[in-house]
Amino acid sequence: MTAARLRPMRWWDIEPVMELELRLFPEDAWSRGMYWSELADTGPGGTRHYTVAVDGDGAVVGYAGLMAVGAEGDVQTIAVAEDQQGAGLGARLLADLVAEAARRQCAELLLEVRMDNPRAQRLYERFGFEPVGIRRGYYQPANVDALVMRLDNPKEPADG
Ligand SMILES: CC(C)(COP(=O)(O)OP(=O)(O)OC[C@H]1O[C@@H](n2cnc3c(N)ncnc32)[C@H](O)[C@@H]1OP(=O)(O)O)[C@@H](O)C(=O)NCCC(=O)NCCS
Numbered sequence: 661m662t663a664a665r666l667r668p669m670r671w672w673d674i675e676p677v678m679e680l681e682l683r684l685f686p687e688d689a690w691s692r693g694m695y696w697s698e699l700a701d702t703g704p705g706g707t708r709h710y711t712v713a714v715d716g717d718g719a720v721v722g723y724a725g726l727m728a729v730g731a732e733g734d735v736q737t738i739a740v741a742e743d744q745q746g747a748g749l750g751a752r753l754l755a756d757l758v759a760e761a762a763r764r765q766c767a768e769l770l771l772e773v774r775m776d777n778p779r780a781q782r783l784y785e786r787f788g789f790e791p792v793g794i795r796r797g798y799y800q801p802a803n804v805d806a807l808v809m810r811l812d813n814p815k816e817p818a819d820g
Contacts, residue, residue, distance in 0.1 A: 664721055664749055666756055669710035671699055676720040677712065684739045687802040698725060698736065709760045713740070713749055724753035726760050733757075733766035733814065738780075750783050758787060761814040769814045772806035774799055784809050 669677070674695045681689045701708040707729050713722035721744045725736035735757055740749045761769045772795060773780050789809040798806035 664713040664715050664744065664752075666711050666713050666752060668702070669699065669712045669723060669725075671696070673712050673720055673723070674699070677723050680720065680723070680739055680741055683742070687804075688799050690737070708736070709757070709764075711753060711756045713744075713753060715744075722749050722753055724757055726757040728761060728764040728766055731765070731767040733761035733764065733769040735769065735771035750780075751786070754783060754787055758811070758814045759816040762816045766814055767812070769811040771809050772798055773809060775805045775807050781807065781809070784811075787811060 674692055677695060678689075678692055698708050699710060700706075702710055707727055709726040709728065711724050712720050715721050722738075722740040724738040727734040727736050735754070738750060738753055738757070740753070758769065769789075770792075771784065771789065773784065775794070789811045791807055792810045793808040795806040795808060797803045
């Protein structure tokens with residue numbers, strides 16, 4: 661298997677990202693319009709940073725997005741295609757967001773994760789995120805609670 665490569669997400673990635681989005685977030689998928697609006701704020705001076713992972717054939721196999729406003733960063737989304745999970749790609753995408761938050765001098769990086777998603781929570785814990793609260797019924801219409809997690813003082817991860 662050729663290692664996936666990370667690159668900035670562009671508007672033409674929205675369709676393949678939506679295919680993954682609908683499969684990976686069946687209960688709370690974002691719409692195309694949300695991705696268009698997120699990408700519209702990724703230019704110079706923008707508050708968003710979006711990355712895709714592409715395989716050797718150029719197919720999108722993962723994606724992740726960051727919002728950075730002032731000293732606060734938020735992980736907007738992160739996802740890896742089912743057949744690519746468990747090989748470290750989620751960690752590479754998250755490392756990319758943490759590094760960008762550090763470059764933007766965010767004092768903290770926050771995220772919401774479904775309470776019923778222990779796998780994603782473990783990934784965040786490995787990066788030093790700590791649980792700081794619960795948002796009841798955050799995910800609708802499924803009415804699932806969100807765990808809020810925070811990483812203080814994000815730093816550019818050292819290579820290796
Ligand atoms: C959460 C998600 C992004 C993680 O992506 P991933 O690519 O599977 O993440 P990683 O491979 O970096 O880590 C996941 C597991 O694989 C293991 N792993 C990492 N590299 C590995 C390797 N080379 N070989 C074997 N296992 C490996 C990790 O130890 C980890 O194990 P754990 O879950 O038991 O702790 C992915 O599962 C996903 O897209 N889920 C659906 C969408 C979702 O829930 N997104 C999060 C919303 S908040």
